[in-house]
Amino acid sequence: MTANIIDGKAFAATVREKVTGHVARLKEENGITPGLAVVLVGEDPASQVYVRSKGKQTVETGMNSYEYKMDADTSEADLLAVVEKLNNDPEVHGILVQLPLPGHLNEDLIINSIDPAKDVDGFHISNVGLLGTGQKSMVPCTPLGCLMMLRDYHGSLSGMNAVVIGRSNIVGKPMAQLLLGDSCTVTIAHSRTKDLPEVVRGADIVVAAVGRPEMVPGDWIREGATVIDVGINRIERDGKNKLVGDVDFESASKVAGAITPVPGGVGPMTIACLLANTVTACCRANG
Numbered sequence: 001m002t003a004n005i006i007d008g009k010a011f012a013a014t015v016r017e018k019v020t021g022h023v024a025r026l027k028e029e030n031g032i033t034p035g036l037a038v039v040l041v042g043e044d045p046a047s048q049v050y051v052r053s054k055g056k057q058t059v060e061t062g063m064n065s066y067e068y069k070m071d072a073d074t075s076e077a078d079l080l081a082v083v084e085k086l087n088n089d090p091e092v093h094g095i096l097v098q099l100p101l102p103g104h105l106n107e108d109l110i111i112n113s114i115d116p117a118k119d120v121d122g123f124h125i126s127n128v129g130l131l132g133t134g135q136k137s138m139v140p141c142t143p144l145g146c147l148m149m150l151r152d153y154h155g156s157l158s159g160m161n162a163v164v165i166g167r168s169n170i171v172g173k174p175m176a177q178l179l180l181g182d183s184c185t186v187t188i189a190h191s192r193t194k195d196l197p198e199v200v201r202g203a204d205i206v207v208a209a210v211g212r213p214e215m216v217p218g219d220w221i222r223e224g225a226t227v228i229d230v231g232i233n234r235i236e237r238d239g240k241n242k243l244v245g246d247v248d249f250e251s252a253s254k255v256a257g258a259i260t261p262v263p264g265g266v267g268p269m270t271i272a273c274l275l276a277n278t279v280t281a282c283c284r285a286n287g
């Protein structure tokens with residue numbers, strides 16, 4: 001058996017197209033241009049790549065992009081002041097503070113200083129609480145992208161056994177909430193889970209979000225299961241620098257029913273969902 005490939009790159013292109021249409025209508029009919037502000041503290045190379053890509057795609061969909069680059073030794077007070085300024089700026093509908101922040105900054109404090117209505121990452125405790133109680137919230141972009149691909153592939157997810165590997169606030173926990181919201185039976189597995197291979201073998205849906213290259217081999221996957229690989233890991237192989245996921249694609253794609261590749265799976269969907277969340281925030285702000 002060879003798995004169907006879930007093409008996140010193509011799916012993301014259709015999401016961006018919808019966003020572009022929506023933005024054009026907001027401009028024409030309401031005279032409003034959605035704006036996304038991204039704050040980057042420090043020089044982390046991976047974060048710089050993400051931020052550049054976010055800015056480029058924001059502009060490509062017709063929105064305004066505002067970038068704030070701050071030194072690695074920026075004080076908490078200075079960063080809070082920038083967030084406050086953006087909270088009060090009516091041209092800014094979405095605010096994203098790129099994580100991780102340098103160690104001297106309190107990430108929770110900074111994230112919770114963002115106006116929840118502009119929190120396009122969905123990381124503010126208000127949005128986390130709203131999502132957990134099934135109320136209208138901003139939904140974290142990576143899990144939202146995964147859910148969209150799963151719904152597109154399966155239609156209804158009701159009654160399916162889903163195993164989320166990883167318990168981060170950014171992916172694992174919100175992913176579990178979203179799957180629960182779609183009536184899956186959800187298990188969150190992590191580094192202390194007993195007999196992880198057996199737990200994963202019980203899954204109709206596996207979402208791997210641990211950040212460990214090719215940790216999930218094909219013999220953990222139930223035949224015909226759907227595998228969503230959130231991992232983006234750089235490794236050296238055969239003298240080359242390569243991007244791989246948390247799933248061993250080679251072996252897993254021989255047993256799974258469907259699988260997302262790395263690259264070209266979850267990654268492109270994350271930014272597409274960020275753009276969609278910015279439009280959502282703009283629409284909610286303007287009634």
Ligand code: GUN
Binds near residue numbers: 096100121
């Ligand atoms: N760092 C890695 N992923 C993310 C994300 O989705 N949002 C933010 N703000 N930082 C990140």
